[in-house]
Amino acid sequence: MEPILELNSARLLMRQWRDDDLPAFAQMCADPQVMKYFPAPMSRLESAKLIGRIRGHFAEYGFGLWALERKDNGHFIGFTGLCVVGFDAHFTPSVEIGWRLAREHWGLGFASEAAWTALGCGFEHLDLDEIVSFTAVSNQASQKVMQAIGMHNDPDDGFDHPNLPDGHPLKAHVLYRINRQQWLATL
Incomplete structure (x- = not known):
């Protein structure tokens, strides 16, 4: 399948990663508030490695976590997209939708807007049954x-994240799902 390199929503361009995204991405991933629900903030090198893994996911699957760019000012604000879940759980194999935005862009509806666009891609173009x-x-x-x-x-779908040690305050997770029929009903 040809990779899906770009998506558009009303206010956002969801695009491939550029090398010049790294400074803003690394700053975002080093922010303790942005990373509050992750094991730890990330170093610049860890952020660069994550971009590399995201690019690898696109190469392997044809979709992934798109870089988010505001159409009104061209600023990089984070990522949203789809990725194959990389661990074993009661709901895998599956495709996950995820997002991470820089703090100054929280509360403006960008995460929902981009996620809605990614869901459409998953169901319309990738022909997924569930996300x-x-x-x-x-x-x-x-x-x-x-x-x-x-x-x-x-x-009953709640689970303990297998990549976090027992006793870690973030180990307990909730799982949300949407299938194609539920998504179509929201249109």
């Missing part, structure tokens, strides 16, 4: 985005 999303139980902001884009949570 999942998950986060730490305490991450209410991401759960609100999941709900805003029509995803549903079954409390």
